[in-house]
C-alpha cells in the first residue's frame with residue numbers, strides 16, 4: 143500500500159507542470175512531445191480538408207502577427223506555422239506545437255491587426271498552457287477512451303480515438319464533436335494572449351475592443367467561435383483588470399499600436 147502511495151506521488155509530482163505566464167499548475171499524463179506530434183497530425187488532417195489562402199494582404203498579416211507573437215512566446219519546442227483558411231465560419235485555432243490557423247470569416251470582426259493579434263494570442267495561449275494535454279488527461283482518467291494514446295501519432299490510432307483527440311485539442315468540429323474549453327481555460331488563454339500581444343507590440347486595450355466588437359456580431363445562429371467563447375462583460379472586465387500589467391510589456395515593446403486596418 144505504501145509502495146502504491148509512493149508510486150502515485152511520483153507520478154503526480156512528475157506530471158505537474160507550471161504554465162508559463164499565468165503560473166497556474168497543470169496535471170498532465172501526456173508529454174509535450176506526444177501532444178506536439180498529435181497537434182502536427184491534426185493540422186495535416188485539417189489542411190487536407192480546408193482550402194488554404196496564400197499571398198493575400200490578410201494571409202501575410204496572419205504570418206506577420208504570428209511571427210511577432212512567436213518571437214516573444216519562448217516556446218523553443220514549437221515548430222510554428224501560420225495559415226489562413228477559406229471559411230464562412232469565423233474561427234481560429236492553435237494546436238500543440240504551434241500550428242496556427244485563422245479562418246477568413248474572422249477578419250471582418252478583427253477590424254485591425256491588434257484585433258487579429260487578440261484572437262491569435264488567445265488561441266496560442268491555449269496551446270502554451272497545454273489545455274489539449276490537460277483535456278486528454280481528463281479523458282484518460284474519466285472516460286477511458288484515450289487509453290494508450292499517450293505517445294501515439296495519428297497513423298496508429300483508430301478513428302474514434304482520433305476524433306476524441308481532435309476534440310480535446312479544440313478542433314473536433316470536422317468530426318462533429320465540439321468540446322468548448324472550460325471557463326478557467328478561457329480565462330487563462332485570455333491572460334496569456336493579452337501578455338503575448340502586448341510583448342509583440344500590440345496595444346492590449348485593443349483586446350477589450352475586439353471582444354466588444356465581436357459581442358455585437360449577431361444573426362440567428364451565433365458563429366462557432368462565439369458559442370465556444372462566451373463573450374460576457376465578465377471576460378472584458380477580467381481583461382481590463384489585466385491591462386496595467388500588460389501595458390508594462392507593451393511600453394517596452396516596439397509599439398505598433400492597433401496596427402494596420404483589415
Ligand SMILES: [Zn+2]
Nearest residue numbers: 323328331371
Ligand atoms: Zn478559447
